[in-house]
Amino acid sequence: MSPDALVADRVHREIKQRILAGKYASGTSLTVQSLADIFGTSISPVRDALNRLVGERLVEIQPAGGFMLPEITSARAYNLYSLHADLVRMVVKVMAGIDTLEPPPSYLSDQTADGPAVAAATSQFFALLAGFSPNREHLGAIVQTGERLALLRLHEGSIAKHGGELAGLWNVTRSGNRNATRIAMWHYHRRRLLRVEGISIATTRGLIEPKDSRNRRF
Known part of the structure; x- marks a missing residue:
């Protein structure tokens, strides 16, 4: 596994852990750059991790672009x-x-x-x-x-x-x-x-x- 893939895997685990623990509110926008700053990485692994979470249906793509948590209704x-x-x-x-x-x-x-x-x-x-x-x-x-x-x-x-x-x-x-x-x-x-x-x-x-x-x- 390449270094970028390893970083993306780590970021995916950490973001997912935060989501499942209720650290983010429903409907929260997940800004790639902000998350990259939090995890001390470039934006590419963060974007890869978020796209993976979209596939798992824990994150949604906003109509205007970007990522967000699904609204709870x-x-x-x-x-x-x-x-x-x-x-x-x-x-x-x-x-x-x-x-x-x-x-x-x-x-x-x-x-x-x-x-x-x-x-x-x-x-x-x-x-x-x-x-x-x-x-x-x-x-x-x-x-x-x-x-x-x-x-x-x-x-x-x-x-x-x-x-x-x-x-x-x-x-x-x-x-x-x-x-x-x-x-x-x-x-x-x-x-x-x-x-x-x-x-x-x-x-x-x-x-x-x-x-x-x-x-x-x-």
């Missing part, structure tokens, strides 16, 4: 949760050997996990689940959709005891009871679809600084 959130539910339903239908799934992290059950910890555990759980599908495409689809849900998952606090909810879902799944898992997954996604407006509003408000950060450029 209740309609977009609803569609993403629905897509995730559809993918999970397909995985549950064909999963095999699920009784070997590792147990959930203990911090989920004792309610000590904060929003970021629960969000990270949620991503881990669904990626592990997809790994039990004989269709290897399911894993990539679940992971990519989960990454696009990352900001929303950070703000699912309106769903009471969602850490305990995830632990319960995890344990039902590893029991190997396919029908019970299907029903539990349905309830999990339904709770989010019913609260999608509140979650999307909380996500936007949670990301905005005292001055509207959607107008900030990075």
Whole structure:
């Protein structure tokens, strides 16, 4: 791998990490030069990294040129949760050997996990689940959709005891009871679809600084 490709790969990882951690607000403009200054590199690796993130659907190209994070709306959130539910339903239908799934992290059950910890555990759980599908495409689809849900998952606090909810879902799944898992997954996604407006509003408000950060450029 060439030095430029190595730099682009590093910049891609770091920008993606910031996006998934909620460091940028929805709709934030991502300015190539500003990011190059932040990461101490030329603009070429940054542009390459951003184009790669466009392919992953974590970044969008602005109509007038440049890059930005997608706007979070209740309609977009609803569609993403629905897509995730559809993918999970397909995985549950064909999963095999699920009784070997590792147990959930203990911090989920004792309610000590904060929003970021629960969000990270949620991503881990669904990626592990997809790994039990004989269709290897399911894993990539679940992971990519989960990454696009990352900001929303950070703000699912309106769903009471969602850490305990995830632990319960995890344990039902590893029991190997396919029908019970299907029903539990349905309830999990339904709770989010019913609260999608509140979650999307909380996500936007949670990301905005005292001055509207959607107008900030990075």
